[in-house]
Amino acid sequence: MLILIKAALQEKIRQKDFLVVLGLGILLLLLLSTGTASVSINGESITSFSRMLGMLVTISSAIICLLSIVLSLSTISNEYKRHSSHLVWVRGISQTKYHFSLTIANFLAASLASFIIHLALVIYFVMQGQIALIPRLIPVFFMTLTSVAACTTLTSVLSLFLSPLPTGILSMLLIGTGLSHNMLETLSTLSDGISSSMIRLFLKFSPNLSAISMQATAFLRKDCPQLLPILQVIFWAYLLSWFLIIYKKKEA
């Protein structure tokens, strides 16, 4: 299993699209943090550190989730397309172990990308003179890994059934809902109509990734984060992972 994970991980890192998206993500983060680009809410420009902090955590989470989906999109489908899977079956490795190994490789590659994004945040903190906050980025990085786990597991599971394009669309939809969970929940409480019920139904199936960003921001602001939202996202990813165990592809 470890060999499978290592091989899949090495292939991931070699991919050009990984480097391109990662590079764009870091650039965007640094542009926003240095004020070259600008973010405004209600027409008011956000420039103070405290206000930028929440925004940066949210944006970096979104970039990391996007990277996680991109990295996980074609892993399993490419293996079956190239018939590499047969090389695995002949060695008596089960589908479960194979799919799990590929998913773990996706997770590790996305974690590496997440680590690099967090290094960009370290640069921002140094530029803002907030060096004392850098050690707090370590637990924040681990909190973000729960979002990574959710994204990579979801995309890997969907890629068992669907080709890359519908996998990507559905993953973006569910993860996008998860990243906007708080906002959508607030909107849905304001009405009783069908659209409101549909939003609430979709929210039930998506992981609350906005809560992860909120806990990370709270921790950076020296507040006490809540563990319940983090546990809920991990459990969501765990439930999805059962598909890796239960579902058997016919090619095997």
Added chain:
Amino acid sequence: MKTRWMYLVPGILMLAAILIATPSGLPQADQAIYEAAIAFDENHVINSFPSYSIQDYTFRFFDGTHDYVIRDRNISKEKPFLRSLAATTVQVEGEWQVLVPTIERMNSTLSFLGKGQDLSSIDSDALQVATLWHEGFHSYQMTHFEENLAKYMYLHDMPENIESFVAEYIDADEHLKKDYLQAEQILDTAIASKNLEETKRLASEFLDVYYSRRENLTEKARQMESLYEMIEGSAQYIESLIYRAQAGEEAYQEYYMTTDTVAANGISKYYTMGRKICLVLDKLSPDWSKDFDFSVGLAELLAKNIEEER
């Protein structure tokens, strides 16, 4: 097969932890806020409007899915009466009740609107308690003085969309805005004055500017302004006293009395004006609120006080 059974274990443990940690019922934070509000009532912390007791009114805490209704210290869960994320007063089966979002729901809304960070300098617990007193005060007004309000202010004839009305007929006129700000600045000086005679003189000067400005308003606009100053101004006045009692003088000054609170646009200026008239009345006639029955406007009451002094 054995692996699958082993893989079940972390899932069961996580599920158990989630079920134990997931709060049910009215969140503790909201219960604490309610209890703190009641404690101010029981300890008679403020002397204004002594006939107002927050415990007399039912509170509905809306968490986005249900209303947690507190009535006589008992909490029950009901279907939401109104899906609103703003604190307000509603009439439920003939009873005026307070409807407020839970703290979590409020924070989510503020965060959504990008306002969460604006409140980082405010004592949010104190503000929550003060908000309960503010909305409870509206229940008090509507329960005991609805008839007076209706008779005096043509309540049935108010503009449907107040904000649009104010924007179109009042805020669009720069002279009206300028005069309003001038009147408010005179009030600020009166409030800060330590000399009773000077306070009276400034109150008189305020009324001159105030009434002179109103000559340029339609009757409907005058009624609307008076109504909002009286209903919302007095409620914000109560709110500010509770906030001061909990958060302290410095926090109170920063939140309620800095120049940032002078807002020329929208209806919030009537809240501020009404509150400041109440503060001047406190200086001139400390018992003014004891028998106040909302049958006259606050400016009229101030004029009456000055007249009586003469």
